Amino acid sequence: MSRSRAFHALIIFSVLLAACSPQVIFLPLKTATPTLAPATPTATPAPSATPIPGAELGVSPAALRGVEINFWHGADGAQSALLAQLAIEFSLSNAWGITVKPTGWGNYYKLGGAVASAKTSSSLPDLLLALPEQEATWEQESLLAPLTPYLHHPEFGFSSAEQADFAPPLAETALTLTTVRSARLLAYNFTWARALGFESAPQTPEQFRQQACAANAAWRADADPTNDGYGGWVVDENPWTAYAWLRAFDAEPWNGETFAFNTPAAETTLTFLEQLREAGCAWVSDEAVNYAALPERKALFATINLAEVPEQAAAFRSSSDEWTLIAFPGEAGASYGADLALVPTSPARQLAAWLFARWLVSPEIQGRWATQTGYLPARLSALAQMGEYAAAHPQWAAAAALTAELGAPPLAARWGLARNLLGSGLGAVVIVGGDPRLVLEQMDETFKAVTGK
Template identity: 40%
Template sequence: MRHLLRSLAPGILVLTLLVLTACQSTATPAQTSTPKATPSPPRPTPTPTPFVTPTSALGLDTEDLRGTAIEVWHPWFGAEASLLESQIADFNASNPWGITVHATSKGNYTSILYNASAAIVGLEKDRPDVVVALPEYALTWDADGGVIDLTPYITDAVYGITAAERMDFPAVFWSQDMIGERRLGMPAQRNGRFLFYNQTWARELGFETPPGTPQEFREQACAANRAMRNDDDPSNDGQGGWIVDTHPMTIYAWLLAFGGGPLQDGNYRFLTPNNIAAFTFLRQLAEDNCAWVSTEETPYAQFASRKALFATGDLGDLPDQMRAFAQASNGDEWTVIPFPGTEGGVVPVYGSSFVLLQTDERRQLAAWLFMRWLLSPEKQAQWVQTTGLFPLRASSLALLTGYRNDHPQWNNAIALLPNGYPQPQLASWHTVRYVLGDAATHIFRVGVGSGQVSAVLAQMDALVSDITDER
């Protein structure tokens, strides 16, 4: 618009001058006496609004933070750990508060859980200030009094983040760590699980759009299997549809797609009509050869060689799947789609959070300021380029134009975030989620009939009751 105004400005100026010139060229009117102007009363001088310096409600000045050292525990290794160390070095060298950050990798999330739990109850000498952990871990630690509510830090007039900045976090990320009115963490990483879909092959089978419902998914998967059975190779007659995937997040997605899920009225409940419908649907796909169990460790090569119309994976799988298509010299167009549901698509969203542990006021504020700095759009763009996971800030996308162009499937995945579903907010979820995967593995590999899925769901309820002691 500014360019448009610039281009029009000379024309507008000329037109204005022409109008003024035309007015001046009319006949000269008869001379009349000029009346004296009546003086206007003086306008009162507006009183300037005094500038009010924001005051922190946290009771600490910036000078109070100088020399503060904090410890961060994380589960990362390799490229992720290297990036974090690089960003920490940048923060230590440039932050205006004189804060020093040190990071320690615990290697995996299980080690994070055990070590941080021990530190919180006093079994370890040193307690970290920030832990990168699964959100359900924070619920366990909060029950032990070890987690600090981040709300006062986020809303602080001096050290917090603005309402606009909070809106920059997608809702499915922002809501995961909110428990009632308390915030037990900030998103550190977020991933999503998707169906991989061969668009070129689907069009050859007569389908112009991805499936939008479970029934449409079945139609396309079964059509791919029919194509296999109609070719000259009898060894592939059981292939062509969906490569069965029993990852807990895949099963979680299918339950949600049928309007079910692991919870009913806030408690675990698997034996429900919607969950029965979901498990029956999946088992019948296999019974009708529209889904098949692969013996390969990953589905990349099979999906790239048209042995399946659908596969399953997360954002971290996209680079490997792209390489598999290149290695197969397959120019098929493929993309990611949500799990088709009865009331819309489903993308399960999951990942780790920054959890602030209770130490002292100076260390807690210093830790929050490091978290805030790490969550800036610029730093988040660096994390995307290293990990390929979701950007935690929408404004980071403006810094990722090249990455989006080079990774079209990733770019399509970002557009599916409105279909995102968070994880159950129960401390026991880190254990219970594996029950979903184990049950699905049992159904597909043991050969449980579709008419027996209710019994499997009942067994899941009994097992979860034993695990959680909630019933």
């Protein structure tokens, strides 16, 4: 089989395998001109009615009492338990008498299957916590209710300042509400970097190359040729790693209408990583996890997400070296997580679902959610309230300081497929040794073959 077909087959297999595994206006009264004739008594204006909160949404607060809403999510483990606890707290404390019934499906793949089944039997929930690409698909299928009437409601919505408090800020026509976020960042052994002569983290791809190659040169300096491959960046083909590298080179694959992989910026990105590996400044590990590589100085850089911070910190306990989290060169990174979306039901149920969603993204609850998961809160004001947690978790604090640089992924129905292609493409170049331009062409071809676009 030719190398071209081999790479093509590899990409298609990886993608398909991954594919299987959202006033009353008062007019001024006219004053009568005085005359000698007796004045005609002026009728007293009728008192204006006090606006009822929620009237514009077709429901009064009284109609919310006793409403029970169903809340489905794909979280698992401790996060699922936290959401169950938050549902109980809201049900017992909210002023409207709303009850929330949460259902956790264990993962987002199962959640998607549950929604697919429920839409055929008209048994959809009132509120969903799901992946953005799932919600983009459901929006195309008219399964989601617009947020605009609630976002800008004077009583139940968000002010302009509150919308700007989200990271990134809420759009005027937002489809979903952002919740806590994980992030894909570089773990960096800065003690070793200083020993190599570098006083600060790399800010550009060239500075990254210099530090990675200096780390590899340190291993080559001894008499043992079997360890000459260590140092630099320990390679992984995680799709979020691929996306973060692309963002570092301004190679965003989403152009607003579709995904285009074969671009000059994307080729520059993969060529840089290919050359890094060929020079020995990046290496592929045989281990399933590589937390020990940094404290053992076998790597200067490794890519992890926020959920992996405890494991990486544990690996450093037996080392005197210190580490932190840094952005990819160019102050880039990738943040990701699940969003809240409303399902069209009745005015009362939709408002009840919105009120629970609004409570979940409040600074106080976002702070609690972030503290218990190690993720980043959706609200900047929540970050400001987490000083004690930040002091006890310096790597998390380093990630939080990068919030402005962590771009949100595309809100596109095919983002899941595109993301898997990114990981496959990264592996095809940096691990297998494929030609960057050829791999990018095949990524475009695969995307078009699967989507028909």
